Amino acid sequence: MKNFDYVIIGGGSAGCVLANRLSASPDVSVCLIEAGSKNDSVLIRTPGAFGYFMFSRKYNWAYQAKSDPNICNGRRMFLPRGKGLGGSSAINGMVYIRGFKSDYDEWAALGNTGWSYDEVLPYFKRSENNVRGASEYHGSDGPLHVSNAEMHYPISQAFLNAAKQVDLPLCADFNGANPEGVGSYQFTIRDGNRCGVAAAFLEPALERSNLTVMTDAHVTRIEMEGKRASGVRFEVHGVAHIVTASREVILSAGAYGSPQLLMLSGIGDPAELKRHGIVCQHALPGVGQNLQDHVDSCVLTASRDHGGTSLNPTGIVRMCKAIWQYAFHQRGLLRASATEVGAYLRTAPERKIPDVQYHVIPLIYDDSGRDIGMLAKTGYSLHVYVTRPKSRGSVSLASRDPYAEPVVDQRFLEHPDDIKSLVNGIRLARKWLSAPVFSAYRKKELVPGVEHRSDEEILQACRNHLGNGFHPVGTCKMGTDDMAVVGPDLKVHGIANLRIVDASVMPTLISGNTNAPTIMIAEKAAAMILEKL
Numbered sequence: 001m002k003n004f005d006y007v008i009i010g011g012g013s014a015g016c017v018l019a020n021r022l023s024a025s026p027d028v029s030v031c032l033i034e035a036g037s038k039n040d041s042v043l044i045r046t047p048g049a050f051g052y053f054m055f056s057r058k059y060n061w062a063y064q065a066k067s068d069p070n071i072c073n074g075r076r077m078f079l080p081r082g083k084g085l086g087g088s089s090a091i092n093g094m095v096y097i098r099g100f101k102s103d104y105d106e107w108a109a110l111g112n113t114g115w116s117y118d119e120v121l122p123y124f125k126r127s128e129n130n131v132r133g134a135s136e137y138h139g140s141d142g143p144l145h146v147s148n149a150e151m152h153y154p155i156s157q158a159f160l161n162a163a164k165q166v167d168l169p170l171c172a173d174f175n176g177a178n179p180e181g182v183g184s185y186q187f188t189i190r191d192g193n194r195c196g197v198a199a200a201f202l203e204p205a206l207e208r209s210n211l212t213v214m215t216d217a218h219v220t221r222i223e224m225e226g227k228r229a230s231g232v233r234f235e236v237h238g239v240a241h242i243v244t245a246s247r248e249v250i251l252s253a254g255a256y257g258s259p260q261l262l263m264l265s266g267i268g269d270p271a272e273l274k275r276h277g278i279v280c281q282h283a284l285p286g287v288g289q290n291l292q293d294h295v296d297s298c299v300l301t302a303s304r305d306h307g308g309t310s311l312n313p314t315g316i317v318r319m320c321k322a323i324w325q326y327a328f329h330q331r332g333l334l335r336a337s338a339t340e341v342g343a344y345l346r347t348a349p350e351r352k353i354p355d356v357q358y359h360v361i362p363l364i365y366d367d368s369g370r371d372i373g374m375l376a377k378t379g380y381s382l383h384v385y386v387t388r389p390k391s392r393g394s395v396s397l398a399s400r401d402p403y404a405e406p407v408v409d410q411r412f413l414e415h416p417d418d419i420k421s422l423v424n425g426i427r428l429a430r431k432w433l434s435a436p437v438f439s440a441y442r443k444k445e446l447v448p449g450v451e452h453r454s455d456e457e458i459l460q461a462c463r464n465h466l467g468n469g470f471h472p473v474g475t476c477k478m479g480t481d482d483m484a485v486v487g488p489d490l491k492v493h494g495i496a497n498l499r500i501v502d503a504s505v506m507p508t509l510i511s512g513n514t515n516a517p518t519i520m521i522a523e524k525a526a527a528m529i530l531e532k533l
């Protein structure tokens with residue numbers, strides 16, 4: 001049994017940032033425990049390998065949501081989650097987005113002192129090294145490299161031109177003063193290599209003698225002494241170990257993993273714990289509740305060849321060339337994300353902020369890119385995400401077995417406002433796709449299909465092709481109400497020496513992709529912890 005000052009559970013977006021920032025203080029010892037492997041594969045550093053991870057079990061926990069008969073005809077929705085150092089940042093789409101000022105101001109208004117936009121902006125900037133240089137909104141000397149879209153795909157440029165043709169607003173910086181309109185994204189990519197948190201934050205810290213990193217180490221529970229977290233129990237190849245934490249255990253296992261581990265450790269809703277024969281150490285009914293994710297649907301268009309990478313003979317030849325170019329010259333399609341262009345738009349003038357986000361994908365992407373039949377067709381996809389969904393789901397235990405997949409009940413589209421934004425978002429997508437520039441490419445709208453025109457018909461098509469943004473949050477929410485799990489200092493209510501630092505603490509989902517906000521949360525948490533040393 002070894003003792004450390006801080007024991008961090010989970011080497012993902014939050015865990016790697018914490019490991020770096022805390023171990024920068026030579027006075028403290030830090031241990032990072034990760035269930036997956038070191039992730040030192042060429043696939044991880046290749047931006048264009050994104051699609052591969054949807055089929056991997058080594059780098060992806062590859063969960064599936066609870067079946068809902070109204071969604072995808074009852075098919076369980078795919079829920080990828082990164083496994084191994086870097087966590088989900090090792091397999092994500094690399095889009096660098098923060099959301100809107102109002103997202104964070106709402107966190108503060110909910111009682112989370114210190115989390116307004118003006119208060120979190122310095123932590124976004126601290127982590128960031130943006131190729132656009134330092135400014136009011138951007139940092140240029142942080143470890144996380146943020147680069148511009150390289151615009152490898154002609155269809156991406158067509159979407160930008162189309163926006164002008166149908167009078168959609170343009171946006172020069174989705175993370176600047178006014179993130180509204182159509183524009184090209186920025187990415188966590190450095191010189192054609194994925195810049196996940198392991199590369200950005202962990203690797204530079206590995207030499208430090210006060211940092212210990214354990215991989216292939218599956219945490220099975222947090223050790224408790226009454227109402228104090230004293231250490232962490234984990235298994236390596238079936239052999240159990242315990243490490244103790246003299247200052248804090250920090251839980252960073254993500255929005256599915258963190259509530260699961262709390263419940264396995266006897267912290268949660270007493271009724272839920274009892275159902276699985278787990279002794280209740282501390283009642284916290286909010287554990288696993290308040291799950292939010294960006295529900296999405298799409299307009300899928302079959303087209304003439306536009307330079308994309310479909311799984312058909314032309315696309316495969318193009319991919320072989322791309323592999324050659326990347327392997328020998330670090331050039332070509334594989335050095336970039338395929339999702340180069342997107343948008344934030346309002347589906348109705350009365351919306352105060354954009355209620356939908358779009359991702360342009362230069363292939364036919366359905367069922368998280370796992371529908372091979374669709375991938376084999378030539379075409380392009382316009383995915384529509386509800387920025388601030390109001391439906392709420394939950395994460396609960398399937399059993400007390402720490403290796404069992406948790407039960408993820410998304411309860412998507414339960415709130416009528418989510419339906420409204422999604423259906424109107426499809427209508428707006430069709431307006432964008434009707435621009436003259438697409439007549440050079442377009443063959444046929446496959447989904448929803450031109451015959452689906454009424455709200456009910458569009459909604460039914462959306463239900464059949466529903467997806468999630470891979471942005472689960474909120475399951476250990478920060479707040480001061482009875483359902484809150486942590487306070488604004490991210491300490492678990494009623495338990496000493498236990499903090500949660502990851503996407504699970506977001507009280508409400510921000511209006512966009514969640515990697516940068518999770519990194520910001522970890523930056524702020526590290527500052528709070530070090531301040532008190």
Ligand SMILES: Cc1cc2nc3c(=O)[nH]c(=O)nc-3n(C[C@H](O)[C@H](O)[C@H](O)COP(=O)(O)OP(=O)(O)OC[C@H]3O[C@@H](n4cnc5c(N)ncnc54)[C@H](O)[C@@H]3O)c2cc1C
Pocket residue numbers: 009010011012013014015033034035036080081082083084085086087088089091092093094095096097217218219220252253254255257261469470471472502503504513514515516518
């Ligand atoms: C496929 C995909 C695409 C995405 N695309 C984007 C994008 O383009 N842009 C963006 O901003 N966001 C994107 N996201 C979301 C973003 O990556 C996540 O929100 C963010 O990484 C979450 O960070 P986290 O620290 O909360 O969890 P994670 O990064 O998931 O880290 C949790 C870590 O804990 C480990 N762990 C879990 N349970 C245990 C256990 N019992 N014992 C030990 N270790 C454990 C996991 O293996 C993992 O390494 C994407 C996510 C996915 C999955």
